[in-house]
Amino acid sequence: xxxxxxxxENLRLExxxxxxxxxxxxQLKQEHYGYTLRKALAARGMEMDxxxxxPLLRRLEAQGLLTSEWxxxxxxxxxxxxxxxxxxxxxxxxxxxxxxxxxxxxxxx
Amino acid sequence: MELLxxxxxxxxxxxxxxxxxxxxxxxxxxLESQLEDKESExxxxxxxxxxxxxxxxxxxxxxxxxxYQRQQYLIGPAVFPTYWFVLRLVLAWxxxxxxxxxxxxxxxxxxxAGAIIAAVxxxxxxxxxxxxxxxxxxxxxxxASMRYPEKCAPFAPMGPAWSPAGLPPIxxxxxxxxxxFAKALAEVIFGCLFLAWLxxxxxxxxxxxxxxxxxxxASPYExxxxxxxxxxxxxxxxxxxxxxxxxxxxxxxxxxxxxARHLALHTLxxxxxxxxxxxxxxxxxxxxxxxxxxxxxxxxxxxANRGLxxxxxxxxxxxxxxxxxxxxxxxxxxxxxxxxxxx
Numbered sequence: 001x002x003x004x005x006x007x008x009e010n011l012r013l014e015x016x017x018x019x020x021x022x023x024x025x026x027q028l029k030q031e032h033y034g035y036t037l038r039k040a041l042a043a044r045g046m047e048m049d050x051x052x053x054x055p056l057l058r059r060l061e062a063q064g065l066l067t068s069e070w071x072x073x074x075x076x077x078x079x080x081x082x083x084x085x086x087x088x089x090x091x092x093x094x095x096x097x098x099x100x101x102x103x104x105x106x107x108x109x
Numbered sequence: 110m111e112l113l114x115x116x117x118x119x120x121x122x123x124x125x126x127x128x129x130x131x132x133x134x135x136x137x138x139x140l141e142s143q144l145e146d147k148e149s150e151x152x153x154x155x156x157x158x159x160x161x162x163x164x165x166x167x168x169x170x171x172x173x174x175x176x177y178q179r180q181q182y183l184i185g186p187a188v189f190p191t192y193w194f195v196l197r198l199v200l201a202w203x204x205x206x207x208x209x210x211x212x213x214x215x216x217x218x219x220x221x222a223g224a225i226i227a228a229v230x231x232x233x234x235x236x237x238x239x240x241x242x243x244x245x246x247x248x249x250x251x252x253a254s255m256r257y258p259e260k261c262a263p264f265a266p267m268g269p270a271w272s273p274a275g276l277p278p279i280x281x282x283x284x285x286x287x288x289x290f291a292k293a294l295a296e297v298i299f300g301c302l303f304l305a306w307l308x309x310x311x312x313x314x315x316x317x318x319x320x321x322x323x324x325x326x327a328s329p330y331e332x333x334x335x336x337x338x339x340x341x342x343x344x345x346x347x348x349x350x351x352x353x354x355x356x357x358x359x360x361x362x363x364x365x366x367x368x369a370r371h372l373a374l375h376t377l378x379x380x381x382x383x384x385x386x387x388x389x390x391x392x393x394x395x396x397x398x399x400x401x402x403x404x405x406x407x408x409x410x411x412x413a414n415r416g417l418x419x420x421x422x423x424x425x426x427x428x429x430x431x432x433x434x435x436x437x438x439x440x441x442x443x444x445x446x447x448x449x450x451x452x
Contacts, residue, residue, distance in 0.1 A: 033139070034135065034139035035138075035139040035140075035146075036142075038143075039146075049167075049168070050139065050140070050168075050173075051168045051176050052176065054135065054136060054139060055177045058132070058177060076138055076141065077134065078135075078138045078139075079135045079138070
């Protein structure tokens with residue numbers, strides 16, 4: 001990887017980092033377990049590695065933005081996540097911020 | 110699938126022990142669902158190579174496990190600026206204190222060049238130990254503030270706790286400020302007066318010692334001959350500096366920076382100090398009548414000579430440190446200029 005490509009990759013990852021949280025919160029207005037969430041995000045154009053998404057879910061839950069429960073589905077125990085009430089509030093504020101940034105960038109371009 | 114179980118087992122080894130089982134159960138459910146999807150798409154089980162390729166895409170077990178760690182850094186961005194500032198401060202002071210302590214030790218025990226080399230060689234270890242201690246302290250602060258944010262409120266404002274009113278004033282860069290004509294002229298005049306005063310001392314010792322000159326004359330002590338060599342070195346040094354100043358003044362170049370002259374004089378100042386340091390038998394004071402006074406005053410003179418010799422060694426050590434500092438500073442300035450010119 002050349003220096004420019006490396007720099008671009010770092011900046012791209014930095015740019016995506018915050019967006020991933022927003023995407024996950026948006027998608028978890030409906031309940032999902034890890035794998036179906038990943039598929040749902042990918043279907044909407046937001047591809048995420050397993051090693052990024054699954055730990056992120058844990059962190060968001062630890063921060064109180066998600067709630068989770070173990071439940072059996074298709075003869076397999078799975079952990080289902082959903083936006084908590086605090087998560088809904090934070091998501092609404094983040095979305096507002098996102099829209100404001102988006103508008104600003106659009107104005108700049 | 111045996112390979113998946115082995116993979117999960119490898120991940121588990123690197124997970125925090127209290128959450129291992131929970132995380133692995135969740136990861137297993139997710140990966141098994143993914144595997145089922147893949148196999149139903151293909152209409153057959155994955156081959157060994159395909160399974161390996163799939164797990165490689167997920168990532169090395171240690172890295173996958175690392176993502177589940179609460180904290181993946183020792184010192185975070187909020188604490189880092191303070192850590193970096195304290196680290197540099199501690200390293201600078203550790204160097205100074207170590208240098209002074211070693212210089213005193215070497216001077217007090219009359220150790221030679223071997224001890225100096227050993228002291229210099231040990232300095233990196235001193236710095237490393239200090240850096241490790243500072244890093245550990247800040248890592249502990251970071252850990253505490255991450256785990257107990259409510260209880261560690263005092264750590265939070267480390268960076269932002271400042272007031273613009275408390276900012277230090279801008280220092281006047283007196284070294285780089287061009288010298289005025291009046292200052293250059295005053296330096297030449299006072300340089301001449303000082304040299305004249307210095308040259309008059311042998312004829313009128315009271316100019317140097319004040320009333321002490323008469324006391325010395327009446328006392329049973331006298332200065333060793335080495336002080337004459339010291340004196341003439343001092344005269345030579347001042348004459349050299351004055352000549353340089355006069356030449357600058359006559360040529361009209363008094364405004365330029367005088368780093369080179371300052372450094373040269375600093376280096377030359379080691380000569381008179383070296384003269385005293387290498388005095389025969391380390392004798393700087395003598396008895397006028399050793400035959401009659403040696404029994405009563407010999408011990409006092411020896412003690413005074415030893416004390417003065419140690420003091421001179423300390424002064425030499427300080428001058429050498431200042432010289433090293435000056436050279437280092439000149440080097441850094443030159444490097445900065447070069448970098449600025451290159452940009």
